[in-house]
Amino acid sequence: MQRRALIQAGAVLTASMAAAAVAGSARASEKAAPPAAAFVNMTGVGLPVITEGRVRNYVFIVLKLHLGPGHTVEAVRAKEAYLRDALIRAGHRTPFVLPDTWVALDTAALSASLIRSASSLIGRGAVARVEVVSQTPRRRTGMQGV
Numbered sequence: 360m361q362r363r364a365l366i367q368a369g370a371v372l373t374a375s376m377a378a379a380a381v382a383g384s385a386r387a388s389e390k391a392a393p394p395a396a397a398f399v400n401m402t403g404v405g406l407p408v409i410t411e412g413r414v415r416n417y418v419f420i421v422l423k424l425h426l427g428p429g430h431t432v433e434a435v436r437a438k439e440a441y442l443r444d445a446l447i448r449a450g451h452r453t454p455f456v457l458p459d460t461w462v463a464l465d466t467a468a469l470s471a472s473l474i475r476s477a478s479s480l481i482g483r484g485a486v487a488r489v490e491v492v493s494q495t496p497r498r499r500t501g502m503q504g505v
Contacts, residue, residue, distance in 0.1 A: 427484035445476035462496035
């Protein structure tokens with residue numbers, strides 16, 4: 360009888376040591392894996408296409424804001440309305456117009472404007488990169504839609 364108990368105890372001890380080794384390697388891989396990059400989606404922002412002092416079209420955009428290190432999604436989401444307002448104001452002040460079309464916007468100028476606004480509203484480096492996910496024009500007319 361004691362022999363059976365001794366064999367069972369040895370088997371339990373071996374199994375628990377193997378489980379501890381697996382758990383230890385899992386913890387090590389968790390520490391080694393980089394955290395997922397934080398981002399915030401901004402949907403349904405309508406920006407004007409203004410040429411020669413007239414509004415020619417509206418383009419609705421969907422943005423993905425990639426956050427900088429040390430900034431949380433909650434902090435940026437709390438300021439999302441201010442970012443949206445700043446982007447629309449900038450779109451009316453200096454339109455993000457491409458010279459040959461009324462159905463798309465200049466994504467580089469739009470991104471630069473939003474990053475500048477985010478650094479003043481949230482903090483320096485809050486938005487590291489802006490990705491324009493989609494652009495949908497209200498009217499699908501080209502340059503000469505007169």
